[in-house]
Amino acid sequence: MSLHDQLREIALTEFASAGYAATSLQRIADLAGTSKASVLYHYASKEQLLADAMAPALDELTAIVSGIGDVAADRAQRIAFLERFVDALLAHREVVHLIVNQSATQQDVPAFARAQALMRELSEAFELAAGSTLEKLRYGIALAGAAYTLAASDLLGLDSPPVDEIRPALNTVLRELLAPESKD
Amino acid sequence: MSLHDQLREIALTEFASAGYAATSLQRIADLAGTSKASVLYHYASKEQLLADAMAPALDELTAIVSGIGDVAADRAQRIAFLERFVDALLAHREVVHLIVNQSATQQDVPAFARAQALMRELSEAFELAAGSTLEKLRYGIALAGAAYTLAASDLLGLDSPPVDEIRPALNTVLRELLAPESKD
DNA sequence: CCGGATTTTGACCGATCGGTCAGAACCTGA
């Protein structure tokens, strides 16, 4: 793999585990066995390195949220959305960790601002779908809980089960909350 | 109110909204209309200022988690715990925001390490209570979702409903997930 | 009014960070 790609992967892992602000370019360079100046040759700035590392996940999540459909009325569409959402969370756990744990306090960084805008778009879509405070909370708890639990499991040192065990369980819990059989 | 107490409140609000690392002692001093050196006269260090600001909430949460009881078998105890938990979340929203959004990436800061240990203790208590992956996820989603949704609602610019509307709704959703009538 | 204790302040320090730059090293095709 090229140094260019290797730097992006190392940076993503470090940003997710130690934090964007707390990860210096020098540390990324050390982990890659190169110099800080070399990192800045491949990526114009630290912000650009983060943006490139998060881009694939953000692109995919943006597509999913954009094509959310009429999630209010149609249970089938709700289930389809949840499935796509869960798949994306599992496919991009490091970026999910970044979004969930750091976008809140780093809105001056473009990539985090983009993530924050995405979360706002998602929550607004469900805000419209939900009538009562109770229902809004259900949406919030379900989606945020899924993302956060996934992101935190690594961190808390919990031995997380394999993906093909988490995926169906996640789908089950989300359906219990947002697409129960009794409804629609 | 004394400058000592005022500094703690200003710091807590800034730490929660802008982030601990991103909030300089100079900014706290400016907001309080005093000098940076004065802040460091009242609090030995930035870390100590954070620790003092978070202490009341952490103490209360620690007490709740310690007295968690046999949450596995007894539905009544589970409901009692959830009620205390929700009350604490609502009473200390700013600290909850801090814990949820920043403790992950600041474990070298003692107060955040303490928060992290608390979360681990809580998750381990439920880890024992839960038999299957599905049940573990239910606990994770419920508790993390409640905390994160509460913390994020301020941030995303959502107009959050008044507390006496959120409290019963939160309790309802958590009971649906963790203490359904059908069980026990 | 005085004197000791408390509180406040500006100047300063060392460390760290992201980023710049000129040149060295390296690779590649003619």
Next chain:
DNA sequence: TCAGGTTCTGACCGATCGGTCAAAATCCGG
């Protein structure tokens, strides 16, 4: 072998930060 582009590097810069310190200002009981 040589030339031109690509990649890499160490030295350096300006800014910011948390924290120190001695001196000034303020407060308060006798």
